Amino acid sequence: MNVLGIGGSVHDFSCCLVVDGTVVVAIEEERLSRVKYHPLGRISTDQFRLRGIQYCLDAAGLTLDDVDQVVGNDLIFPAVLRGLPDVRSINHHLSHAASSFYLSPHAEAAVLVMDGFGSMADGRAETTSHFLAGDDGIRLLHRDTGAVVRKDQRLPFSWANFDFVEDSAGVLYSHVTDLIGFGEYEEGKTMGLAAYGKAGDAAELGHIVLVDDEGRIRFGRAERDALDAVHRAMMAAARTDADVFAVRAAFAAAVQSLLEEVVLRQARSIHERTGADALCVSGGVFMNCPANYRLVTEGPFREVFLHGACGDNGTAIGAAMHGYHTGSGLPRTPMTRPVTYTGRTYGEDDHVRALEKHPDRLVFRRSPDIAAETAEVLAAGGVVGWFQGGSEFGARALGNRSILADPRDPGIKDKLNLVVKGREAFRPFAPSVLFERQGEYYDITVESTHMCLNAMSRADGPPLPGVTHVDGSARIQSVRADVNPLYHRLISRFAELTGVGVVLNTSFNEREPIVETPEQAVDCFLRTDIDRLALGPFMVSKA
Ligand SMILES: [Fe+2]
Incomplete structure (x- = not known):
């Protein structure tokens, strides 16, 4: 079928x-x-x-x-x-x-869905849904909704006349993201900035937006206006760039803290409702890695499935x-296996065709062992564009369309931002770690297949400044030999050379969606100052 x-x-x-x-x-x-x-x-x-x-x-x-x-x-x-x-x-x-x-690997599970908003009916939209899933399918047990607010309430609903959905933690998070100067769909920046702020410095947010025991919030027009007014007043009082940064970070921290509380209370609520051992989650809210960390480490479920x-x-x-x-x-x-690399694969003909378009600018040769050779370039301080197999589905590059570097290098964040990424300095880069050695570096040993989960760096582990956030956290990817053998071999070789079973992994792109085709990988390589490109079995340098 x-x-x-x-x-x-x-x-x-x-x-x-x-x-x-x-x-x-x-x-x-x-x-x-x-x-x-x-x-x-x-x-x-x-x-x-x-x-x-x-x-x-x-x-x-x-x-x-x-x-x-x-x-x-x-x-x-x-x-x-x-x-x-x-x-x-x-x-x-x-x-x-x-x-x-x-x-998921579960025969039966509670399923918690939280996003900005979902389906609409009768002037309301779903914001959170509790399901129980098993052999007989997926059954809705409970749903929270919020009113759909139109810009002009006299006119009927249309996307042009749509303002927002009330009482949604996802919408609140997006609103604060906008308030502190980030763009649409840039909630990940708020998440990164939160680690720099003190939630208590924007404590009014917690007084304005109330959370009940089940993790439902009240966030309507009045609350939005009140929040905007507090933000305006704090920004007006900021004198220096550092003050402005502190206000933005405080708001990020405050909304992050509130979101984590909402997620934990919703998790407790669906646990009581279902009595299930396992929880599957989805919806944009669960792109939030620190919230997922708290769900996994403090939540009531024995197992949490994140994809x-x-x-x-x-x-x-x-x-x-x-x-x-x-x-x-x-x-x-x-x-029994994660569904991760769902893109089509490209053959050697495709690789060669993309490379031969630039005979004056590229030098390439087939590597006897592309994983080992890439690890050697990384250990020597090089930055490598790594293009293998089918592309990852989802926001994170997971070792098939990645830019890789040495996580031990204290200057690597600046170098990456200079040569390719151009990101805000506060945004962290993430580590890919050998799953079997994860406990040497991080405080959690559960598998983080899709880099959707934060962990805390162990104090007795090696310093990895390239992939450690200001609060000591890292958004880890656990790499298993049976899931991505080539990538696992690359990190294993890096570990042989350096003693560290971790590489820095950021998405293969330059202010654009992640590269999909060999041509796009070659173009990105040529546009930027990445040192080498590992395109399938070919090791590529600039002429
Ligand atoms: Fe959604």
Whole structure:
């Protein structure tokens, strides 16, 4: 049975093909359109037609006629689905829940979904959903909703007249992100900045936005106005750049602290409701790595399953898997391996073709052992663009489309920002660590497959300034030999050379979506001062 899943809402569109219950291929539209998040406001109408559909069909060797079911969710902007046959539209939070549960190793689990907002009905939108999932599917147990506020309440709802959804922790977090000067979809920057601030310095936030025992917040127009006024007053009192930075960081810390409290209370609430041992989570809120750390270390569940695409991008996988499991009638086998590298693979011909386009600018040769040679370049202080296999699904590069460097180097953050990234100095880089040696460096030994989980660095571990945040935390990726053998071998060789089983891993891109094709990798390499490119088996230098 072939099921095509379409994901997204008004941004983060994506496609996935599930064949007989297996995710064969999945891709985020931004990787193909090269427009970050592929949001409605930044794409042309001809970009409504998703290129990911053909990408998935080609990778699987199918045509649209071979597809038995097309499944999306009811928050997807309708024009995106135009031209597709009989799209079955499921509830938005259900598509998030399915993306987590069906990729998990659990036979039964509670499923907690939290995002900005999901499906709308009767002037309200879902903000948090509690599900119980098992052999008989995914059952909704409880739902929190918020009122949909229109800019002009006299006019009916349209996206042009949409203001915000009340009582949503995700919306509050986005609002503070905007308030402190970051852009749309830049909540990750707020998360990074929070470690620099003292939540107590913006304690008014906690007095204005109240959280109840179940983790529900009150955040309407009045609360928003009050928060904005406090922010304005604090900014007016700031005299120096350092003062301004401190105010921004304090607001980031305050909203981060509140979000963590909300997540923990919601987790306790769904635990009481279900009595389940395992929790699967999804929705954009769970892109928040410090909140996930507290959920894993302080939450009531014995096991927490996090996957790499909690945002609306992941709903393509959820929709397709839900379509398969409700349509096939066959029993489900829980996943035994993480679903991570879902992009199509490129052959050596593709690599060579991309390289031969620049005969005057590139020198390349086949490496006898690309993993070992890359590790040697890193240990000698080089920065390497690492392009292997199929691309990762989700916001994080996980060792197939990564820029790698030595995490021991105290100057590496500045170097990376200078040669390629150009990011704010407060934003941390992340480590990929050998799973079997994770306990030597970090305080948690649970697997963090998708780099969605923070850990604290061990005081008795080696100093790794390149990948350690100001508060001692790190957003870790656990690398297992059976999941990504080549990448695991690279880090193992780096460990032989340096004694450290950790490399710095940042996404392979320069202010753009992560590179998808060999051509894009070569272009990014040429545009930047990355030292080497490991493109499949080829080690590439600049001429
Ligand atoms: Fe969502």
